[in-house]
Amino acid sequence: MGAPRGPTDTIIALASGSGRAGVAVIRASGPGSAGVIRALTRANQPYPGDSSGPTGSEGALDPADVSRETPQPQSLPQPRKAAVRKLFDEAGGFLDEALILWMPGPLSYTGEDVAELHVHGGPAVVEAVIGAALRTRLCRIAEPGEFTRRAFDSGRMDLTQAEAIGDLIDAETEGQRRQAGRLYQGEAARVFEGWRGLLVSAMAALEASIDFPDEADIPGEINLSALEPIETLAVDLEQALGDAGRLASVREGFRIAILGPPNAGKSSLMNRLARREAAIVSPIAGTTRDVVEVRLVLSGYPVWVADTAGLREASDAIEAEGIRRALARAEEADLRIWVSDVSDNPDASRETSSTFREGDLRVLNKADLLETSPSSAGAEDVFVVSARSGAGMDPLERRLAEIVRERLETDEAPLVTRARHRELVEEALAAVERALEGARIGIGAELVSEDLRLAARSLGRITGSIDAEDLLDRIFSQFCVGK
Amino acid sequence: MTRSSTGSRRPMQTDTFDVIVIGGGHAGAEAAAAAARFGARTALVTHKLSTIGEMSCNPAIGGLGKGHLVREIDALDGVMGRAADRGGIQFRMLNRSKGPAVRGPRTQADRHLYREAVQDILREYSNLTLIEDGVEDLITENGRVAGVIGQSGRSWRAGAVVVTTGTFLKGLIHIGEKRIPAGRVGEAPAIGLSDRLYGLGLQMGRLKTGTPARLVAASIDWAGLEMQDADADPIPFSFLNDRITVQQIACGITWTSAEVHAVIGDNLHKSAVYSGAIAGRGPRYCPSIEDKVKRFADRDKHQIFLEPEGLPGTEAGELIYPNGISTSLPEDVQEAFIRKIHGLEHVEIRRFGYAIEYDYVDPRELTPDLAVKKLPGLYLAGQINGTTGYEEAGGQGLMAGLNAARFAAGNDPYILDRSRAYIGVMIDDLVTRGVSEPYRMFTSRAEYRLTLRADNADQRLTEEGVKAGVVGSVRRESFHVKRSSIDTARMRLEALTLTPNEARSNGININLDGKRRNALEVMAYDGVDFAKLRSIWPELSDVTPQVAEQMEIEAQYAGYLDRQDADIVAFRKDEDMRLPSDLDYRAIGGLSNEAKEKLSTVRPATLGQAARIEGMTPGAITAVLGYLRRSARKAEKAARG
């Protein structure tokens, strides 16, 4: 069973998420897609190549009903126009009423003929439709990522776009989806290509002076002004690598550390935020000895909240290690929440710590034990709460969501989001810096150009384009050369 | 020597060779000589024996990128470098002030001396027969090439044939509205052979190139012109020569002017190029003067080099090649604009400029050994493959001649990859990407430019050439002597060390880090050359200048060469991944139709070559690689039984 693999290969799979949903999208791609639609929309016909199938008017449904319900069997819907059709299996059994999109190649997602069947979401319906499609022997089940792979191979998208699709499919949260969306629209590819373009332009000036030295309109020596855009590029590359930290937060989650003295209610606060008992709460100081983390979604972004050991003079080696880890976590977190027991020390907010940073939050806990508001209540980014009763949690949570959004959301195209890209951008930056330094100290044009070439090659590898002919094109359009 | 009747193809005389080369241009001369060096019984069949080695156009050899090719041809014991040393009348090292990797040896050549030198060298090969005839057709047997048939009706048999017919395939000259079928001015084109190549079903196209008028030297007003001298110490092309003995001359420099441009501008519509009469594409880097005037309208002058075609007092020397004003304008317009040029007001024109259109074979029809995929035993080299220039032709000719001889002898092809030679870069570009305009070499085409230098061509290639069977014993011995003196010098320099303090006392500014550095490392410091080393270690005074120069270059490029070496290692990994020539790309899942089509057309020899095909995506390459791995695993399983 199964369609043969090879030039006539057609694949099919559930394209939307699995499980219960209102609508499920089944996608087929390849030359057999049209046949699949025809077969599924045609009642009471044997499938091609299936000699054992039922023939004539035998079937699950009353043949009279079928012919009335399917006025135009076999015809394909108009390309790129949604059409509602009934789907039947090879026995003429009614499967579902579906919205069908027929997108002949090459103007389709994969560049091949694509059919999309939007069916009513239950797993049983999806399974029945895919099963019937497979029995046509016109298609086989797609391997993971195969649709994207085909789109990439047919040149419908570049490497960054293809990687973004992977991210899009994996995107669990709204924020991740937004970021992946920008990548997919090719913004990142355009920026990388733009950078490469700058390098090629600068090289054109250098290469022209190397390959056409006798030409009258070409400067003989390294033209430092040709490298000015490269100075700017170096800054942009550095910036992009810096942004990579922020972008990593989008992909990997924003990190919040809860810190404070033992028994301030840190674990209780975390459990409140997580809405479950993730950490052990106990009146015995020093209970939390290691870092405990929970994952939340705030403003559509993944957030990791870490509960840490209380900060004090440690009484044993294990606790000392816990405190060391707490401080390390505080150091690398994107945001710190400093918790203190308001009843112990109403002015704890003024405590300073070497790891306190501008923008961190202070929480005065156990407000239920106080009759009056503490003096610091109402100050910016100081929250008076009761982790036990939940009082005061709303403003704190709202503020957290706001901070996460502020820090992660920007309108700029996210650039360096993958380790592979990061490595290549780092390589490009190193080469660009060598080129600039070389030009400053006056090394030969061929060496400056060599480093620019390496930088251009690294960036070209991100989007998958590498071309030496670019350079000559640039030279011939910029200069009048030729004796 | 014309054929009596078109029907009389019956051979009147038959001789058998291992290799026959058709065409005695620059590709043909190298091909014939390389096949002969390999030991093949070789014949060179060409229209006129007297035009073997003729320079159709510019009387100069070498230049940037091109000079590299000449040095590589020489390192492989070819003809061109030696001939240029005998015919060169204005040696200049281009980019002398720039780094060693981008210096380009060039010389203007005395047309006559150069041609004589080529012919003399070819006559030295005892197993090479020179035959005067025009080849009309190929003999094929059992699906492979078996010989050639001449216009005279004679035919010759051979195990392999190299076609190097230059611009002669359906050549058509344009001067204004005049069209003359010709291979070069005054020489008939080759029609029959062109038809045969079409008959093979080869993808072919049309290109064009042009040449300027030739001026009578005595009619030029030299007094008012700027002159450019040859280098005081001409450096030979050939690694076998240590000095140039030919007389050196100067050339003149003049400029076009707004007045000149006006004449051209007013008559643009009469140019064969602009009237739309020419379909073929011309080279952008060698534009006609009408192109320059039109495309760079803001420039008020263009430079012209006035290059003598020979030594003063000789027949060739009576003519001047005005480099920079190639044209296909009608004769009266040529005369009018040339006489407006400073110094040329009273010039006498001996021959007018023209554009020539000709057929070329899409080089993607070839494997990297320059063999035609569709007809085993047939090799193509030179302008027929869409290139322009003597050096490009020579480099291909050498490789095609060698591989034809290897094929005839039943040996594997010999291929130079992009990391080994400009010749390799050129052939890879041709067979992988095809051409859209006449292909010319530039140093910027070579990604491993710092490694592939003109100065070290022998160190890169001569030993390789010995193994491939294309280098003779004289060259081999002289190279071995040079190499051992370089190796010895390197060892000596590595053994000589000094402390930072000692360096400072010699005026070299080195960090006081207490580390001893050897002489090579010291030479990497700014302003330290071999002369400086000699002043520190007088015992180095016996090192020859050539060897000293090699040491300087190695030191100067040290860090860069290390990075490039790493790059080359990565490059060769993909180059070593060979793709079977019968690979069925349509059977590879996950390949787009476009990718399948491109791969099936080019039939890349290696995975690296596949990746360089225009528009090939990394995903497609991954798919090919995956397929190869799977089939290798299957084969392994099957072998284990």
Ligand SMILES: Cc1cc2nc3c(=O)[nH]c(=O)nc-3n(C[C@H](O)[C@H](O)[C@H](O)COP(=O)(O)OP(=O)(O)OC[C@H]3O[C@@H](n4cnc5c(N)ncnc54)[C@H](O)[C@@H]3O)c2cc1C
């Ligand atoms: C008008 C013109 C302008 C040019 N301008 C430039 C320039 O500005 N710069 C530059 O670098 N290059 C220029 N070239 C190119 C340069 O001359 C060639 O690239 C180079 O000579 C090609 O060498 P080849 O060996 O391939 O062919 P050629 O040198 O053309 O030699 C071909 C040889 O084959 C012989 N032949 C052809 N057909 C047959 C046959 N059927 N049977 C037997 N013999 C045959 C011919 O007689 C000739 O000897 C120009 C060429 C021309 C014609």
Ligand SMILES: Nc1nc2c(ncn2[C@@H]2O[C@H](COP(=O)(O)OP(=O)(O)O)[C@@H](O)[C@H]2O)c(=O)[nH]1
């Ligand atoms: N009254 C009151 N007690 C609290 C509150 N939050 C935490 N506690 C108590 O304080 C003690 C220490 O809490 P815990 O969360 O373990 O503190 P941690 O050491 O900072 O992690 C426990 O006995 C909690 O029940 C609060 O808001 N109000």
Ligand SMILES: [Mg+2]
């Ligand atoms: Mg705790």
